[in-house]
Amino acid sequence: MTELAVKAHGVGKQFTGRRILQDLDLEIRPGEFVALLGRSGAGKSTLLRIFGGLEPDYEGDVLVPRRRAVVFQEPRLIPWQRVLPNVSLGLKPTRDVTKQSIAALAEVGLADHAKAWPVTLSGGEAQRVALARALVREPQLMLLDEPFGALDALTRTRMHALLHALCERHQPAVLLVTHDVDEAIILADRALVLRDGQLTLDVPIELDRPRERGSREFIELRTRLLAELGVTEEITE
């Protein structure tokens, strides 16, 4: 049996009678970058929250690593703590932790913002702090819940490059929840589509990097994913 970062079997979840997830199986290997696509309300975030330990009542069997980190769509920084203690939130404040937190901030290019208040950061900066906060834990599993959804297109592109570089270096298993098909193809090793409570598509993405949106393989894959999501290109373009 190969080693796994996520082993979920028969996962189900319902909210007050409405079934969101049904008998879902998913395995993620260590270091694998998986993008989870789905329409709004399909249950993507719910699945991620189950893996993050934020949904208490679910059905099935879920095994996840002890060291996990979540990056939400909003940065969720603690407003009354400066940037550095936000990064080391929940860790024992030893000298090593401080050093690692500063290093993590440096990795996302914000070393000189360690003493800033969160409210003074731009949206992109705040999300980079949230990334640093996830990284400093050296997670075996990173759970990203539409982390770039609220950012402008330019910032998002830069964040894609940053996230890719960080994942290359730290090699966590990643589950990226997104509704952006291009984002999934650019970043992930594997794309999943969640539909009617189950994973209806599971494709490896084997395009060479850097991945170009204009390439034939990119467009083919995008068309296939969009079709699975119930969207045809003519409508979206």
Next chain:
Amino acid sequence: MAAGITAAAPGIAPGAAALAGEPDITLIRPARTTSRARRIPLTRIQLPRIPRLALRAIGPIAVIALWQWVCVAKVFSSDEVVPPTAVLSAARQLWDQGALQSNLLISLQRVAEGLALGVAVGVFLAVICGLFRIGEDLLDPVIQAARAVPILGLVPLAIIWFGVGEEPKVILIALGCTFPVYLNTYAAIRNVDLKLVEAGQTFGLRKWGLVRKIILPGALPGFLVGLRFALVGAWIIDVVAEEINAQSGLGYLINQAQTTNQLGIMFLCLALYAIFGLLSDAIVRLLERYLLTWRRAFKGA
């Protein structure tokens, strides 16, 4: 750049030829614009530079000036209202007797003790009810019912229970401070953003870590609102308690002045209450500035 504008001009303004002698930049104005609109007077954005303290002083000073004018103009008889100058002379007279200092001090002490006790109890109850559902279910109905009882109606009972010493006054003030602190702190605890609590959970904060790092600091702004209400309430209850049953304090002074019909002293005591109200508010503002820097930060240094 200029070339670009010139090249584009024929398409935009058909009358461009007539403007040949003018600088390039005018070519982009619509042909029909009158010459009056050509130059818009520009101005630098100027923000008012009056110091905050001066601005905040304008209101009270205006009220005092109006008060003096009303008296000088004899709008009311001097049996009803005395001018600020008369209040000042009453103050000087009482000060020379030593009566002002001693009574002021005793009132201050009662308010401080009652406030400290009331705030402590209010915060304690708010934390119990805010953090634990069981605390809320057991205590909140009792507190809400007690809150509905007018504190001033308790004065006679307080005298029967605690006598005529300091205790009844301090306890009444404490009661008055407990409720606003309780209500606001409790509401603030329950209003702490669930998303932040979740973030704390995913990053390894356990129960007390969440309380210490997220829930209590998040409830601080609400607590400070409660503290403001408590400060005002403390002074109100102090004066009533002292008017009914005391041998000292500002309320006692007012009562004495009433029996001897000394309007100057009565107005003096009321003015002192107003000043203490203002000072109390200023102290909480300072506290807010210090404790809530993270919130102010967006206004810049």
